[in-house]
Amino acid sequence: MDTFLWVVVPYVCLTAFVVGHYWRYRYDKFGWTTRSSQLYEDRLLRWGSPLFHFGILFVFLGHVMGLGVPKSWTEAVGISEEIYHFLAVSLGALAGFGTVVGMAILIYRRRTVGPVFSATTAMDKVMYVFLAVVILLGLWNTVASNILDHFDYRDSVSVWFRGIFRFDPHPELMAEAPIGFQAHGLVAMLLFALWPFTRLVHVFSAPLGYLTRPYIVYRSREDAQLGAHRPRRGWDRVG
Numbered sequence: 001m002d003t004f005l006w007v008v009v010p011y012v013c014l015t016a017f018v019v020g021h022y023w024r025y026r027y028d029k030f031g032w033t034t035r036s037s038q039l040y041e042d043r044l045l046r047w048g049s050p051l052f053h054f055g056i057l058f059v060f061l062g063h064v065m066g067l068g069v070p071k072s073w074t075e076a077v078g079i080s081e082e083i084y085h086f087l088a089v090s091l092g093a094l095a096g097f098g099t100v101v102g103m104a105i106l107i108y109r110r111r112t113v114g115p116v117f118s119a120t121t122a123m124d125k126v127m128y129v130f131l132a133v134v135i136l137l138g139l140w141n142t143v144a145s146n147i148l149d150h151f152d153y154r155d156s157v158s159v160w161f162r163g164i165f166r167f168d169p170h171p172e173l174m175a176e177a178p179i180g181f182q183a184h185g186l187v188a189m190l191l192f193a194l195w196p197f198t199r200l201v202h203v204f205s206a207p208l209g210y211l212t213r214p215y216i217v218y219r220s221r222e223d224a225q226l227g228a229h230r231p232r233r234g235w236d237r238v239g
Contacts, residue, residue: 002172002174002175003171005174005182005186006160006167006169006170006171006174006175006185007065007170008116009186009189010164010169010189011164012193013189013190013192013193014164014189014192016193016196017192017193017195017196019054019196019199020193020196021186021195021196021201023196024196024197024201030098032200032201032202033199033205034199035115035119035199037110037113037115037119040116040119041109041113041116044105044106044108044109044113045106045109047102047105048102048105048106048109049102049106050102050106051098051099051101051102051105052091052098052099052102052103052105052106053102054098054136055095055096055097055098055099055100055101055102055183056095056099056135058091058094058095059095059096059099059135059138060099062088062091062092063151065206065237066088066153066154066158066160067157067158067161068158068161068162070154070158070162071154071158088142089142089143092142093139093142096135096138096139096142097139098135098141099135099139099141099217100135103128103131103132103135107128107132110124112129120158123194123197123198124198126194126198126201127191127194127198127199127200129192130187130191131191133187134184134187134188134191137180137183137187138184138186139226140155140180141178141180141181141184143179144178144180145181149178151177151178151181153177153181154175155178156173156176157173157174157181157185159173160173160174161185184195213226
């Protein structure tokens with residue numbers, strides 16, 4: 001069972017993550033969007049969206065530091081365990097709290113604003129459930145591991161996570177982790193499997209085309225604005 005949960009499931013979910021994104025981009029480019037609902041309502045969105053997106057950005061950076069960077073590396077640059085855990089608790093809790101508040105506002109908006117709720121798909125609802133569970137479990141683990149039971153996930157969960165990408169996973173490390181970390185890791189992997197089939201694909205979108213696309217030319221039809229000089233090429237009067 002440990003091998004299934006912490007070796008088979010992660011590789012299946014990550015395969016679905018990669019292949020699913022390729023399939024979505026290949027066959028559903030027009031669906032690769034967040035389906036923005038700003039036109040329907042922007043008062044709640046103005047508060048909820050920045051809180052959620054900036055919060056989740058710092059949560060992601062915290063995961064990069066905690067899971068991707070070995071403890072020996074941070075100690076080598078002079079970051080002691082005390083400083084690291086202080087930053088993990090303070091900044092992690094702050095980012096997690098902002099993410100939860102922002103997500104709560106967005107879910108409330110999506111449920112109470114009629115046009116926004118009508119534009120919500122079944123996959124959106126599934127995605128919100130998994131995302132909420134992952135974030136809440138992560139926030140709880142941040143507080144619990146550093147304040148309550150002082151579990152050092154960098155010697156177990158982090159080693160398991162990095163081992164997946166080196167094709168050298170250690171399922172026994174996750175099997176010995178507290179149930180909160182196990183649940184967080186498992187639900188996160190399932191979220192990765194769902195990711196390509198939800199609006200979360202917009203994370204990998206960037207408006208790079210704006211840098212090279214031609215200018216949009218506006219031509220005036222008002223005689224008073226034509227002036228006496230000859231118009232430049234491309235600005236000839238129309239109509």
